[in-house]
Amino acid sequence: MRKSLLLLTFILSLLFTPPALASTHFKDVDNVNHAYAIPSINFMVDKGILSGYDDGTFKPDRYVDKSEFTLMIYKLFDKLRRSSNPCLDSNSKFEYADVPAGHWARKPILDIYGLDATGVVELRGDLPPYFHPDTQITRWDALHMLGYVLKGTGIGYDDTMALEIVMNLKLKDIKIKRVEPNTIISYNSADKTIYYDDTREHFGFDCGFSDDYDTIRYIAYMVGAKIMSTWNGKLEVNDKITRAQAVVLLHRLYNEVKSVGYLSPISSK
Template structure:
């Protein structure tokens, strides 16, 4: 009888004790205290990450387009733009540089449609994605915009410019009806003042509405950057995005978890994933 009572007491104590968090499998190069450890553990638990055969994750290695796509494909398992594009003509049927035996063929074919500006590359009737090309921090903006652009465009207009003018390695400039442009107050772009790729031009209508130049291109860049930086998904260093630097595997994982958390907080996560 005494043994039964002891076993029952032990069972009750286990049942009502505070659960201890279970850590994901630790990669050999992601020790406790590593700045990306929490995000890496999160992604392992979600079934997004697996390391190399030697047990390493290689956090400081530059990520390529295929790897980033596969991570997003696994985490946001409801997002498949190219399977059901809003306009049938936007569906991409083939990437010239992604054969069917490519290790990331399915994610690459499902995640991008013809509207994926800055990601897919058209040469007349042929489309390229360059799966092994390394992703820069500037490139990352285009990739994330192609995935969660709908959320980005919901950012209030009055929050966009204050964020953009605080980024020193892009140029923010205003233009008037004659096309004359002047650099926006507070914009201190360092080396890309005359480079249209890293320049965002805007104006205000008589109604006070904020508009951007170059059709939808500057609008895309403006809202994407403002949303990423404003939600602390993409961090600046001494007011710079370091736009030319490669995006590392660790940075990509941290950014993906932060996007997940933002979507969770605003109630839209279930649109993107069941995880």
């Protein structure tokens, strides 16, 4: 009788005990603080996109700069190159003022991001554009950098639907303002205001935007597809991105593009 009870207890434990969370080989990634990121960390390591440091750590809580995030995108979406992508600006006759020939991420930056990279590239009239490669990125930056990947696939909503979706989100940390056609707009990078008009004939100067409808489309899709989440009605646009958070966003984007059948043109992974 005792043996039967022990056997029954063992069987029940197999049926109802939840499986242990898969772990990584990194000593500073644990199943409590980084549980949300462990599948994505493993995915990125398995795909050869990221590796740990020599001391056996992953540094999941270290903030990511623009160059590092670009390299992750470059390696994960290894077929996304603007020179051969009909959806992206293929112009190669420009240089970023702050990405010199010796910069370690120069090739990924130039291969991925063109002058049409809304919210990624800072345009200064007739002066050379700026990329700010060493700046730690925020969720606002990540939105645009990942949105540009979507732009390269052609996935997304048309302008009218995207605007309706974003307006209905009623995000507390992003302003949306309608302006008259041909309005000259001076942008303040600290003020997350999206300007639009019914004809799309407004212009900006000394700004980081080439088309505010890009931003509108990015928000609509990234939030709608649950690649980026909101919290208490906010997109938390000013929060910086850690390595753990970066790989989660990239993994979600990868899975989304794969699920709608657009992965093979931009990635062999």
